């Protein structure tokens with residue numbers, strides 16, 4: 326997949342099948358659009374995911390979207406939502422970007438897709454220009470879950486409530502974060518639970534602060550664990566957002582290593598404990614909870630394969 330952040334550097338020569346939007350999270354609705362453009366690709370036609378980088382807090386960083394789409398699309402174009410793009414008339418966007426630049430022969434969007442200055446461009450306008458510019462337009466019915474339309478906004482709401490299983494269902498994969506293991510106060514090991522401290526990107530949305538059964542990938546291997554998302558108010562007043570994971574079966578030095586974390590289930594909210602002893606007692610319970618969670622999850626899998 327070719328990744329560019331500036332439409333002027335697009336060098337594609339073939340016709341394209343394009344989908345457009347913010348694509349924050351690449352949730353199940355977004356994946357439906359991706360499947361549609363992939364259906365239309367062949368030796369003469371490449372798939373293009375065109376996203377707008379709004380520069381706001383997000384479910385997925387640009388780098389994470391790039392990783393997720395690698396092998397799934399021929400081009401990922403992530404355009405910063407500049408003044409030029411914001412004030413571009415919808416007709417100009419169709420003519421200059423979709424037609425002249427991308428040579429679009431197929432466009433797939435959801436029914437509520439809007440674009441162009443004042444968001445005046447919509448599926449009606451895209452349909453009106455279709456025969457003139459020789460592209461086919463597919464307006465995709467919104468993917469729903471239990472009758473409710475899946476959207477990035479819905480997933481953000483679920484995460485803010487700690488409803489991680491719901492968020493994972495709407496996404497179609499497990500929500501997580503990536504980052505490098507940093508040095509903490511090294512208190513954890515003295516308390517009996519060494520943790521990997523991983524700071525999220527500034528714009529990355531974290532689930533509700535609290536304790537989660539999670540997995541962490543270090544050096545290519547996934548480890549089960551229990552982690553705290555938050556600012557650890559018992560031991561720090563820095564307000565620095567971190568995910569701290571105690572991986573049950575990891576006992577090497579992970580400082581400086583790139584990791585990936587996936588959240589499975591919410592156990593309890595982050596708490597300001599009155600002492601380190603109280604904290605230790607609760608973390609011991611959290612560890613038992615996490616181990617039981619993964620043990621039960623594994624035995625459920627074994628049961629279902631019978």
Ligand SMILES: Cc1cc2nc3c(=O)[nH]c(=O)nc-3n(C[C@H](O)[C@H](O)[C@H](O)COP(=O)(O)O)c2cc1C
Pocket residue numbers: 508509510511512513514518520522536551552553556557558559560569570571594595596597598604608611612
């Ligand atoms: C499972 C787990 C649960 C935690 N829960 C809390 C909590 O509720 N409140 C809190 O202030 N810190 C919590 N922490 C963070 C600990 O305070 C922190 O890991 C410990 O002080 C070690 O910090 P260090 O890595 O800077 O040495 C939790 C950590 C883990 C691994």
Ligand SMILES: Nc1ncnc2c1ncn2[C@@H]1O[C@H](COP(=O)(O)OP(=O)(O)OP(=O)(O)O)[C@@H](O)[C@H]1O
Pocket residue numbers: 345346347348349353354355357358433434435436437438465466467468469474475476477478479
């Ligand atoms: N549930 C869905 N099913 C199918 N297509 C969708 C769905 N949600 C969004 N789309 C389409 O995917 C593209 C990108 O959507 P976008 O990321 O802007 O929407 P969203 O997920 O609804 O986000 P937000 O909640 O921020 O409005 C658009 O063409 C949009 O219409």
